[in-house]
Amino acid sequence: MRPPRLRQLVDVLAARLGTLGVIWDTDGKAPYETSARHGQGHACAVVRPTTREELFWVVEQLLDADTSFVVQGAGTGLVAAATPSPTGTQWVISTQRMKQSLEVDVKNRTATVSAGYRLSDINQAAARHGLVFPIDLGADPTIGGMVATNTGGARLVRYGGVRENLLDVRAVLARGPASIVGGQRALRKNNTGLIWSQLLCGTFGAFGIITEATLKLHPLPRQTATALVATDSASAAIDLLVSLESDLGEFVSAFEGISRNALGAVLRHGVQSPFSQAPDYAVLLELATTMPANLGMDLESLLTDWLEQRLADGLVKDAAVGKPEQLWRIRHGISEAIQGLGRMIAFDIAVPRSRFGEFREKSVRLVEEMVEGAVVYDFGHLGDGGVHLNVVVPTQTPDGAVNALRDAVYALTVNGFDGSFSAEHGVGPYNQRWYAEYTEPAKLELAAALHHHFDASRRIGNVRLDNQTQ
Amino acid sequence: MRPPRLRQLVDVLAARLGTLGVIWDTDGKAPYETSARHGQGHACAVVRPTTREELFWVVEQLLDADTSFVVQGAGTGLVAAATPSPTGTQWVISTQRMKQSLEVDVKNRTATVSAGYRLSDINQAAARHGLVFPIDLGADPTIGGMVATNTGGARLVRYGGVRENLLDVRAVLARGPASIVGGQRALRKNNTGLIWSQLLCGTFGAFGIITEATLKLHPLPRQTATALVATDSASAAIDLLVSLESDLGEFVSAFEGISRNALGAVLRHGVQSPFSQAPDYAVLLELATTMPANLGMDLESLLTDWLEQRLADGLVKDAAVGKPEQLWRIRHGISEAIQGLGRMIAFDIAVPRSRFGEFREKSVRLVEEMVEGAVVYDFGHLGDGGVHLNVVVPTQTPDGAVNALRDAVYALTVNGFDGSFSAEHGVGPYNQRWYAEYTEPAKLELAAALHHHFDASRRIGNVRLDNQTQ
Numbered sequence: 056m057r058p059p060r061l062r063q064l065v066d067v068l069a070a071r072l073g074t075l076g077v078i079w080d081t082d083g084k085a086p087y088e089t090s091a092r093h094g095q096g097h098a099c100a101v102v103r104p105t106t107r108e109e110l111f112w113v114v115e116q117l118l119d120a121d122t123s124f125v126v127q128g129a130g131t132g133l134v135a136a137a138t139p140s141p142t143g144t145q146w147v148i149s150t151q152r153m154k155q156s157l158e159v160d161v162k163n164r165t166a167t168v169s170a171g172y173r174l175s176d177i178n179q180a181a182a183r184h185g186l187v188f189p190i191d192l193g194a195d196p197t198i199g200g201m202v203a204t205n206t207g208g209a210r211l212v213r214y215g216g217v218r219e220n221l222l223d224v225r226a227v228l229a230r231g232p233a234s235i236v237g238g239q240r241a242l243r244k245n246n247t248g249l250i251w252s253q254l255l256c257g258t259f260g261a262f263g264i265i266t267e268a269t270l271k272l273h274p275l276p277r278q279t280a281t282a283l284v285a286t287d288s289a290s291a292a293i294d295l296l297v298s299l300e301s302d303l304g305e306f307v308s309a310f311e312g313i314s315r316n317a318l319g320a321v322l323r324h325g326v327q328s329p330f331s332q333a334p335d336y337a338v339l340l341e342l343a344t345t346m347p348a349n350l351g352m353d354l355e356s357l358l359t360d361w362l363e364q365r366l367a368d369g370l371v372k373d374a375a376v377g378k379p380e381q382l383w384r385i386r387h388g389i390s391e392a393i394q395g396l397g398r399m400i401a402f403d404i405a406v407p408r409s410r411f412g413e414f415r416e417k418s419v420r421l422v423e424e425m426v427e428g429a430v431v432y433d434f435g436h437l438g439d440g441g442v443h444l445n446v447v448v449p450t451q452t453p454d455g456a457v458n459a460l461r462d463a464v465y466a467l468t469v470n471g472f473d474g475s476f477s478a479e480h481g482v483g484p485y486n487q488r489w490y491a492e493y494t495e496p497a498k499l500e501l502a503a504a505l506h507h508h509f510d511a512s513r514r515i516g517n518v519r520l521d522n523q524t525q
Numbered sequence: 526m527r528p529p530r531l532r533q534l535v536d537v538l539a540a541r542l543g544t545l546g547v548i549w550d551t552d553g554k555a556p557y558e559t560s561a562r563h564g565q566g567h568a569c570a571v572v573r574p575t576t577r578e579e580l581f582w583v584v585e586q587l588l589d590a591d592t593s594f595v596v597q598g599a600g601t602g603l604v605a606a607a608t609p610s611p612t613g614t615q616w617v618i619s620t621q622r623m624k625q626s627l628e629v630d631v632k633n634r635t636a637t638v639s640a641g642y643r644l645s646d647i648n649q650a651a652a653r654h655g656l657v658f659p660i661d662l663g664a665d666p667t668i669g670g671m672v673a674t675n676t677g678g679a680r681l682v683r684y685g686g687v688r689e690n691l692l693d694v695r696a697v698l699a700r701g702p703a704s705i706v707g708g709q710r711a712l713r714k715n716n717t718g719l720i721w722s723q724l725l726c727g728t729f730g731a732f733g734i735i736t737e738a739t740l741k742l743h744p745l746p747r748q749t750a751t752a753l754v755a756t757d758s759a760s761a762a763i764d765l766l767v768s769l770e771s772d773l774g775e776f777v778s779a780f781e782g783i784s785r786n787a788l789g790a791v792l793r794h795g796v797q798s799p800f801s802q803a804p805d806y807a808v809l810l811e812l813a814t815t816m817p818a819n820l821g822m823d824l825e826s827l828l829t830d831w832l833e834q835r836l837a838d839g840l841v842k843d844a845a846v847g848k849p850e851q852l853w854r855i856r857h858g859i860s861e862a863i864q865g866l867g868r869m870i871a872f873d874i875a876v877p878r879s880r881f882g883e884f885r886e887k888s889v890r891l892v893e894e895m896v897e898g899a900v901v902y903d904f905g906h907l908g909d910g911g912v913h914l915n916v917v918v919p920t921q922t923p924d925g926a927v928n929a930l931r932d933a934v935y936a937l938t939v940n941g942f943d944g945s946f947s948a949e950h951g952v953g954p955y956n957q958r959w960y961a962e963y964t965e966p967a968k969l970e971l972a973a974a975l976h977h978h979f980d981a982s983r984r985i986g987n988v989r990l991d992n993q994t995q
Contacts, residue, residue: 409632
């Protein structure tokens with residue numbers, strides 16, 4: 056079948072979806088073409104269905120027209136998995152208008168949500184019932200994008216990521232002809248074999264397009280207590296984590312490591328230091344409880360008492376218990392504070408927590424040895440071994456040196472520490488190269504079988520988990 | 526290739542594995558032929574490798590000999606997925622001797638364990654470091670069996686099941702020739718595409734044989750508080766759950782419903798009632814905290830205070846806070862107490878918590894209408910919507926009536942309440958029939974593609990997730 060002319064397909068789609076449903080002018084397409092961090096694409100056109108049935112029909116039209124497409128939520132992904140290729144031949148299916156329903160079942164502690172709703176929408180609806188969907192991110196992605204990406208975030212140490220909080224999905228498969236699969240079984244226990252949610256979560260849209268998700272909600276904490284703590288080293292921070300989990304395990308809702316450099320950058324950027332001396336390694340720790348204070352436990356006093364004991368036994372060098380917003384501002388201010396210091400090379404990696412101290416030492420040394428003038432401003436979700444190793448190199452550093460650095464850091468992470476080259480951002484065109492390098496052959500073979508099963512026409516997305524090029 | 530004579534294959538295997546490694550006499554085979562609840566099989570022979578490499582080699586030998594096999598852990602599964610078929614042509618590969626290593630990484634809060642270790646072994650090792658693998662079951666299965674089955678249990682409401690606590694697996698695939706895949710990445714964040722653990726967990730050995738698993742451990746609670754509580758109805762018990770989670774969310778570690786009939790049976794069986802009046806519906810609730818009492822919170826006082834408020838506002842009719850062992854004895858005594866009252870028909874189902882009250886009413890009515898003299902002694906993991914609907918029917922009830930009852934209860938559960946016909950026991954020959962009935966065609970097609978990919982020779986196990994007969 057020969058592809059119809061673009062204009063013809065646009066007319067067919069607009070006849071059903073209306074003029075808001077199809078965008079093909081240059082200005083209108085622009086917001087869908089830029090990746091949040093890596094790369095600039097070029098879309099043939101953008102189509103914006105509003106319902107599951109419309110999406111299904113759109114996929115059929117695009118497949119019939121022999122047209123390749125990529126699915127995009129809010130466009131907040133960091134590996135360019137939802138950015139159209141630069142060729143200008145790929146359509147974008149945007150799920151942003153898919154907002155048919157957002158239902159909270161209070162007694163079941165679940166929400167069933169159309170793919171186009173944002174994380175903030177879900178949490179606004181949940182909060183009205185004293186509930187929360189506890190994936191804590193800097194961005195505000197759509198739920199469809201979150202499921203496809205398996206987003207993690209800062210509170211995974213307490214609640215798990217999307218995968219652990221996903222009960223069911225509905226999806227459109229492009230397995231020709233297109234089909235709608237899955238459901239909305241809001242069950243915590245359902246041990247009946249293969250699960251769409253597990254296959255479609257964290258496979259980046261390669262095998263199907265999420266239309267709805269059923270999510271576990273959690274009771275909204277009524278008290279939180281936050282502290283910024285100074286320790287001797289990254290290893291000492293892990294010892295502190297072990298002690299904290301042992302004593303106050305179920306309260307821990309964040310344990311974020313902040314290196315001396317990262318803290319320094321934020322403080323130079325206008326935030327006041329809570330410490331008299333710059334610590335070698337700092338930790339932002341947060342406790343949370345659903346318990347109302349009138350039941351007899353004041354969480355902030357509890358944390359203060361506990362930290363005083365840790366000061367006494369030397370595990371902690373200094374500590375400031377304080378207003379959550381102020382302390383989180385230090386943690387969230389790092390990215391902004393290091394902008395403009397040079398060229399930023401970001402690594403989203405993870406290692407076993409027990410090896411974090413050693414990893415940090417070796418990776419910082421590696422970076423400093425490989426690129427002259429490079430400075431590491433690392434921070435991370437220590438509670439789950441996640442490390443955002445942000446490296447600032449002089450702006451004139453050649454691309455070759457940057458690429459060599461990336462290769463070397465990922466090799467150290469994966470080969471040296473049994474770590475991950477993508478802890479939470481997933482796989483997309485940005486890091487397909489390291490996916491190819493570090494994925495075992497048997498997994499690529501499985502992915503090939505699944506690509507063949509779900510996407511025989513090879514028209515969906517720009518992530519190939521079997522590592523074949525489009 | 527023609528299959529060699531049994532004796533020949535036994536000699537080949539015994540030459541490498543030793544005489545303890547191969548069992549083919551009738552008495553020796555017997556323990557491997559009986560399912561814990563459903564069905565009696567007949568094994569051709571039993572082979573018991575001790576290492577991953579031996580297992581790999583055994584699978585190759587059996588595939589070469591064109592021999593079919595089933596993999597078995599401790600034999601505690603309840604749907605006969607690990608029981609050899611009655612034909613006497615299937616080998617059993619027992620993983621019970623696979624105990625190469627059990628390593629606890631305290632700072633990472635993980636354990637890496639060979640498939641043959643039991644749940645109790647892991648917890649003994651973890652407890653020495655103040656940690657626990659918190660899957661709470663009546664049985665003591667092997668870790669390989671737990672992963673393949675995705676076991677749930679009584680504390681899932683707090684910790685999740687095996688799936689949520691599984692970081693990585695190693696496995697032997699029978700994809701000819703056999704191969705060893707996966708690893709031991711002890712990472713909480715690793716968002717790099719397909720995950721063996723997610724595919725092999727809860728697919729009952731159909732696609733591969735677990736050799737090692739890397740598990741999340743949790744800090745061991747230092748205080749628990751347990752109460753048996755009387756409520757007006759199953760629906761009122763759910764209201765109590767919502768209130769408890771809202772106030773004391775992170776402490777809740779079990780919320781088990783016990784029906785009037787089930788409680789009555791236990792009490793008649795010699796356990797003393799903590800209540801003056803038999804309640805319509807009882808709940809065993811358990812709180813747990815890692816917090817030492819000397820940090821200022823006594824969990825039992827907290828629970829007592831909270832329950833007094835619920836007595837005051839009428840959500841609770843009566844309550845006994847007491848020794849955990851005594852109260853759990855009531856819950857664990859149900860199965861024994863109803864033995865001998867007639868023929869027991871067990872249902873392991875789940876429904877959304879919000880619909881539990883209505884489901885209970887309708888299912889009890891259905892049972893009583895369909896089988897004369899039938900009595901429902903239900904209890905369940907209410908915190909996660911799990912219901913063990915145990916029905917005792919008169920011993921002379923014909924099989925046809927029992928089968929019709931099973932069909933009707935599962936239909937009500939799945940079609941009427943968006944529930945599950947197997948909440949935690951998984952899928953095996955016992956319930957393959959309902960799997961066939963309630964699994965959507967697209968999922969069967971996916972399973973067929975996976976069976977083809979992993980097991981082209983169709984020699985592994987006796988669970989067919991594509992629903993094709995052997």
